[in-house]
Amino acid sequence: MDKVMISVAPVASTDKHIVPVDIADDVVRCWQAGAAMVHLHVRDAEGNLTTDMSLLEETLRLIRKESDVIIEVSTGGVSNLTIQERCVPLYSDLVEACSLNVGSTNLGKAVYCNPVDDVEYCIRELIKMKKTPEVEVFEIGHIYAMREFMEQYDFYDPVLFSIVLGHKGEAPATPQALAAMIQMIPPGTLWGITHANRRDFSIIAAALGMGARTVRIGFEDSNYLDPNTVAVSNVPLVEKTVRLLRAMDKEPMSPAEARQHFNILSR
Template sequence: MNTGDNVIISAALTGAVTPKDINEHIPLTPEEIAADAYACWKKGAAVVHLHMRDDEGMGTMDKRKFEETIRLIRSHEDCDVIINCTTSGDHRASDQQRMEHVSTLNGIEIASWDAGSFNWMPGGVFMNSPQFLGKLAETFLNRDIKPEIEIFDSGMLGVANYFAEKGVIKTPMHFQFCLGVPGGMAATVENLLYLVNHIPADATWSAFGIGKHHLPIMYAALALGGHIRVGLEDNVYFSKGVPATNPQLVARAAEAITLQGKKVATPAEARRLLNLPPLKIPVPSPALAMSH
């Protein structure tokens, strides 16, 4: 579905692996992640995508860290950003550990649903069995959490359609096209166009490219009528050799949207586009929304 002039910016603040040695601005603690989430919202991000890190800086699915980060974000009474949590932040985690936060915590509006398994080169198999995906989809359905259907290769579209036809995933679906992961679909405009042309007409979608593919895929997604994701999870440089910050990447995305003649979607507008209920605690829109 082409969503017109409103474009949602999602900020993926920190992944599961990249250390501060590569970019000192990568947030690791709940305090750092929440501070970046608030700063990105002020720059125009309607959604923040959350991973957690353990005390050694590695990805973790520790429910308490998700809970603390969400609490800190929501402690800003003016901040109505949409909270989107990963379900694949630690390759060591069991299926149950991957679902614990979405099964029990309040305040999660969207969560990732990685639509298949593949060889994530060169590290190992990124495992998402049909059994796990079915249980995860049922958990989302029971807790009124919107699946962000992450697509790393074209065959995963069929997996998403299977569960939608079973009624476990509500329609219209929302897809996140993750391009450029070694072992997944290459980050090319041709591949993005193929994916966009093979999703249901009523679906919404967003896209990002890893590393140096970040900008080409961002501009292609804007041209094709989609939404965009930016952030240090996917790309740690602002330009060649220059480390980025999350707010910088969001600000550049907002500028690109404006230059395209489109509008940066507020969280309230993003909730309408994604068929999410309004935030239960009404808060004012960010200053950025009023200034655009």
């Protein structure tokens, strides 16, 4: 199946005005344009990471009312929350998948802390709550760490990796870094691409040519359509990704196709 799942991460970390109806409307239009998954964080009205699920659940109910897009919520983000607090979205019936962060890294001037004990707690809760993990790997060591976790824990097949490039302090968004990361992805798993601070689609195109099964796009990572143009909503980013897929003789997955392909099913 030469199809790719488009995931939209619609809310920038700098957004200080979180309005559920606006986010939901943007996501539904992205779904109509070809996105099969949405990636969100648990945020308060000022955009801060929080344990209060009320605004997020309002957003998710609005999204689910109008679409069948796959709902993924992050267990990460730079904050002072404990791992128990970061895992709050795992217990929502509206959430189908969650990000899994398996190692620490520098993100700009911040340190994104994911010590081993925290990682294992998150893994155990993901498995217990039957949520599909998307393993976000920011450098080669994270992939190696996940390979070891796969030997210790009973993950559902196939395990999905997201190669994250472009944050200052982590693996750069270069073809060389992308190729090195891909070579470390274990056999029998799937992988996709997230390009942070993106100004063009060249690394996304390279990843698609090398076998990426997911592309994450959206304001959380970048609002650039090209080096000289920024998007006013997430929809044009999804539309451009669809055009890129079709130019490469590929098609976007529907949510139903993605649920089957990545084993995101009711269990």
